[in-house]
Amino acid sequence: MNDRPEQERAAQATLMSQQGVDLRICVVGNGCVPDIVPAGALTVALETNIGIPGGRNAGAQALAEASRPDQASYLFFLDNDAVLPTDDALARLIAEAYQHPEAAYVQPRLTGPDDVTTPRRWVPRLRAGEPGRPGTITTMTEGVVLVRRNVFDALGGWGASLFLYHEGLDLACRCWAAGWTGWYAADLRMHHPVTSPTRHAPFHRLAARNRITVAYRNLPRSLIPLYLGNWAVITLARLLRHGGTHESVRGMREGWALRHAQTRRPMSWQTVWRLTAAGRPPII
Structure with a gap:
């Protein structure tokens, strides 16, 4: 730029x-x-x-x-x-x-x-x-x-x-x-x-929105609430320390509203197992 x-x-x-x-x-x-x-x-x-x-x-x-x-x-x-x-x-x-x-x-x-x-x-x-x-x-x-x-x-x-x-x-x-x-x-x-990533004005909004987008695109349907639930707790803990609550909530709303516009290609349960065996189950 x-x-x-x-x-x-x-x-x-x-x-x-x-x-x-x-x-x-x-x-x-x-x-x-x-x-x-x-x-x-x-x-x-x-x-x-x-x-x-x-x-x-x-x-x-x-x-x-x-x-x-x-x-x-x-x-x-x-x-x-x-x-x-x-x-x-x-x-x-x-x-x-x-x-x-x-x-x-x-x-x-x-x-x-x-x-x-x-x-x-x-x-x-x-x-x-x-x-x-x-x-x-x-x-x-x-x-x-x-x-x-x-x-x-x-x-x-x-x-x-x-x-x-x-x-x-x-x-x-x-x-x-x-x-x-x-x-x-x-x-x-x-x-x-x-x-710090917060130097970019849209950080909180886009980070929250894109978490939902990535989960909805890639995860098996039953894992989406587990993944997003974990990240909602993590995000809340971070917001209490660093601020950005309003923009994060706005981003979550955007991500949820736009979820059906995403092309879903959910990973197989074999991939879920491979990720888990590699040390990162896809609910974290």
């Missing part, structure tokens, strides 16, 4: 410095024409801001159209305020994908610029107090993630209607439902400013 020029330059510089990989880059302007574009990169200038997942889909589509028939094997999504701290980060991330062929996506450990601080919300699994422990994961941190291109295309990409928040959970659910897993490469770090 051309609102972070210094961070944009830093993100692109670390991307262009990567060694051992063949990169095809697309910069997406969400409601703008991108001001900062590396030499040889594609650009997509969306007339309006269609949200982060929709913007990512537009970039992936542009790369697909420009690369036919020689498609890349992987898509790497990088937010414009994140950086790759070493010039072999992408090569190492792809090596992790080769070592874990069952994983549709590979997630590095996201830290602050100090290479140490990892907020709990950035750890894509339960037991978030151990961010340095690698393993199978059932969700993802969307801003720095590697996804197999064939899986991404087969699943239809990111859930664009979510606009912002929980699109990684939605895509991860669909990956697992299709028989894949995810892998957390905790030994591989990438950097992001340590900020």
